[in-house]
Amino acid sequence: MPLTFRVIFGDSQKMLELADGSVHLVVTSPPYFNAPFDYPNLFPSYEAYLAAMRKVAEEIWRVLADGRIVCIV
Ligand SMILES: C[S@@+](CC[C@H](N)C(=O)[O-])C[C@H]1O[C@@H](n2cnc3c(N)ncnc32)[C@H](O)[C@@H]1O
Numbered sequence: 804m805p806l807t808f809r810v811i812f813g814d815s816q817k818m819l820e821l822a823d824g825s826v827h828l829v830v831t832s833p834p835y836f837n838a839p840f841d842y843p844n845l846f847p848s849y850e851a852y853l854a855a856m857r858k859v860a861e862e863i864w865r866v867l868a869d870g871r872i873v874c875i876v
Pocket residue numbers: 813814815816832833834835
């Protein structure tokens with residue numbers, strides 16, 4: 804079975820390109836709230852940061868196939 808790769812530059816809070824249950828492995832390193840020097844003004848508050856991470860987690864849950872794996876740094 805041939806392997807194919809697709810690179811998508813997008814927002815992981817809304818991965819419209821990916822169907823429900825279509826992903827078998829997620830490896831992700833989201834931004835850190837306590838590293839504002841890396842991402843100045845990306846998150847206006849800790850609550851906003853948590854809300855963004857929750858959206859990402861919900862999207863990962865949606866696209867992941869049953870019983871598959873997520874690795875989060
Ligand atoms: C801690 S860094 C991880 C860097 C990555 N491991 C690498 O080697 O390039 C977090 C990354 O998440 C990206 N990012 C921030 N918000 C995002 C979002 N909503 N969707 C996708 N990527 C996002 C940032 O631009 C940054 O590149």
